[in-house]
Amino acid sequence: MGCDGGTIPKRHELVKGPKKVEKVDKSAELAAKWKYCALSQEKLRRPIVACELGKLFNKDAIIEYxxxxxxxxxxxxxxxxxxxxxxxxxLNLTDNPEWEGERRNTKGDKYEDIYCGMFICPVVGLEMNGKHRFCYLQTCGCVFSDRALKEVKTEICHKCGDPFKSQDIVVLNGTKEEVGKLKEKMEERRAKAKTKKSKKSKAAETVSAPSENAPSPCVDVAGSSSSQTDGDKSESAEAGPSGSSSSSNGAKASTASATTKRSIQSMEGKSEAFKSLFTTHSSAKRTKEQTSNWVTHTPYHF
Known part of the structure; x- marks a missing residue:
C-alpha cells in the first residue's frame, strides 16, 4: 500500500537508520538543579540549605530524611x-527584585523567561539561574557569585562582615571535578575532627584516672588521718615492743603490735570528755535494770 497517486517517497521514509541518541535539555537540567530540591524534587522555598558538596535542598526535606x-x-x-x-x-540568599513569583504569567500573554532566577548576587547583581557560577561560605552561609569573589578580593564577607578563609568557599552545583575535590576536602575535615575527638577523650581519661603510686590515707582510732608508705609501716612494725632475743619472736611481736588496736579509754593524753564520746565509756553502759527485755538491737545493749 502507498506510493500511489504520484507520490514520491524519500530515502528516510524507506530506509531505517540508527536511532538518534536522546540528549538532555540544558534549560531543563539547569532548572532542575537551581529551582528544585535535590532530594524531594519539589520547588525550592525558604529556608534553603546546602551540603558540603554544594547541592541545594529544602530544609524540611532534609529534616524529614x-x-x-x-x-x-x-x-x-x-x-x-x-x-x-x-x-x-x-543559606543567606538575596531576593531578585525582578522575580514576580510563580503566577506572574497566568493569562499567557507575557514572555516567560525561564532563566529568571529567584535570587541574585548582592555584590555584582548576577542572577542565580545556572548560567553563572555561585558559591557560599560555610562560616556564615552567605551566597555570592564567583565573579564577585574574584573581583573584590577580601577575607571578610561582603554581606554580614564575618571573616572567612579560602577553604570555607563551596561551589554550588559544580561540575564532576569540582564535586570530587569538595568530597576530598570533606573527608579530610571529618578525619581531622575524629582525631581531635580521640585526643580529647584520651586526655579526659588520663585526668580522671587516679594515680596508682599515691599513698592512701590511714585513719587511726582517735580520728586523725595519717598517710604512711610501705616503708614507714615496716619501720613502725619493727620498732614495736619486742622483748625476746630471737628474731622470729621479735617479728611475731611486731606484727601483733601492729595489728592490735589500742583502747581509747586506756590513753593517758585524752581528756575524759573525749573518752565519753565512745561506747566503751562507763557512762554509756547500762545495767540490767535499765535495759528492756523486748529490745534486741541497740548500740547501748550489752
Missing part, C-alpha cells in the same frame, strides 16, 4: 553523605 531514613524517596543517593544537621548550612 534525618528523622526517617528508611522511607522511600526519589533521590536518596544525593544525601547519603549527610549524617546530621551539622553537615548542612542554611
Amino acid at each position: 534525618l528523622l526517617d531514613k528508611s522511607a522511600e524517596r526519589p533521590n536518596t543517593e544525593a544525601v547519603l553523605h549527610i549524617r546530621g544537621t551539622r553537615d548542612i548550612k542554611e
Whole structure:
C-alpha cells in the first residue's frame, strides 16, 4: 500500500537508520538543579540549605530524611553523605527584585523567561539561574557569585562582615571535578575532627584516672588521718615492743603490735570528755535494770 497517486517517497521514509541518541535539555537540567530540591524534587522555598558538596535542598526535606531514613524517596543517593544537621548550612540568599513569583504569567500573554532566577548576587547583581557560577561560605552561609569573589578580593564577607578563609568557599552545583575535590576536602575535615575527638577523650581519661603510686590515707582510732608508705609501716612494725632475743619472736611481736588496736579509754593524753564520746565509756553502759527485755538491737545493749 502507498506510493500511489504520484507520490514520491524519500530515502528516510524507506530506509531505517540508527536511532538518534536522546540528549538532555540544558534549560531543563539547569532548572532542575537551581529551582528544585535535590532530594524531594519539589520547588525550592525558604529556608534553603546546602551540603558540603554544594547541592541545594529544602530544609524540611532534609529534616524529614534525618528523622526517617528508611522511607522511600526519589533521590536518596544525593544525601547519603549527610549524617546530621551539622553537615548542612542554611543559606543567606538575596531576593531578585525582578522575580514576580510563580503566577506572574497566568493569562499567557507575557514572555516567560525561564532563566529568571529567584535570587541574585548582592555584590555584582548576577542572577542565580545556572548560567553563572555561585558559591557560599560555610562560616556564615552567605551566597555570592564567583565573579564577585574574584573581583573584590577580601577575607571578610561582603554581606554580614564575618571573616572567612579560602577553604570555607563551596561551589554550588559544580561540575564532576569540582564535586570530587569538595568530597576530598570533606573527608579530610571529618578525619581531622575524629582525631581531635580521640585526643580529647584520651586526655579526659588520663585526668580522671587516679594515680596508682599515691599513698592512701590511714585513719587511726582517735580520728586523725595519717598517710604512711610501705616503708614507714615496716619501720613502725619493727620498732614495736619486742622483748625476746630471737628474731622470729621479735617479728611475731611486731606484727601483733601492729595489728592490735589500742583502747581509747586506756590513753593517758585524752581528756575524759573525749573518752565519753565512745561506747566503751562507763557512762554509756547500762545495767540490767535499765535495759528492756523486748529490745534486741541497740548500740547501748550489752
